[in-house]
Amino acid sequence: MLKKEDFVYFGKFLKPHGTKGEIGLEGDTIVLGDDCDFVACDVDGILVPFFFETRRSKNSDTLIVKIERMDSAEEVRFLTNREAYIPRRWTEESEVLSWSYFRGFTAVDETLGEIGEITDIDDSTINTLFVIDNDGEEILIPVQEEFIMGIDKENREIIFNLPEGLVSL
Numbered sequence: 001m002l003k004k005e006d007f008v009y010f011g012k013f014l015k016p017h018g019t020k021g022e023i024g025l026e027g028d029t030i031v032l033g034d035d036c037d038f039v040a041c042d043v044d045g046i047l048v049p050f051f052f053e054t055r056r057s058k059n060s061d062t063l064i065v066k067i068e069r070m071d072s073a074e075e076v077r078f079l080t081n082r083e084a085y086i087p088r089r090w091t092e093e094s095e096v097l098s099w100s101y102f103r104g105f106t107a108v109d110e111t112l113g114e115i116g117e118i119t120d121i122d123d124s125t126i127n128t129l130f131v132i133d134n135d136g137e138e139i140l141i142p143v144q145e146e147f148i149m150g151i152d153k154e155n156r157e158i159i160f161n162l163p164e165g166l167v168s169l
Helices: 073-079 088-093
Strands: 007-017 022-027 038-043 046-059 062-067 083-087 106-109 113-122 129-134 137-142 148-152 157-160
Touching: 007 038, 007 073, 022 046, 022 073, 083 088, 113 137
Parallel strands: 106 157
Antiparallel strands: 007 022, 007 083, 022 062, 038 046, 038 083, 046 062, 106 113, 113 129, 129 137, 148 157
């Protein structure tokens, strides 16, 4: 059985592409190495693998994939808008990480202590932000190298040294 803690968020499925069972898969394609032959999706609370029959790049953040044993647009349509996850080991072996790799990490400030869990990355503008859940309150922290003091992959934490008052904004 696949364990959620062994996977990291990659992206999401888009709509079917054509009629022969291909579908768009949006994510940071640079992270996806040649050895990546599947993604997993949460289906009724269980991670289920979906193996690629073929895959090709559409652009820098979208793949067109054909899922094994799914041969029509109707069959792959149920994947539309589902989040896709890849094994953590694939990202750890890669020298290039996308910011979405840090989804699920705990944000910790050197002065304030634990801030909360990184639940999303907002890259809708030129200023990319970590979206952090602090007991139900959303906190936005700019993704800037000068704020990041360290990354503890084993404990899944990012250590920040944030300017005073930034968390309370």
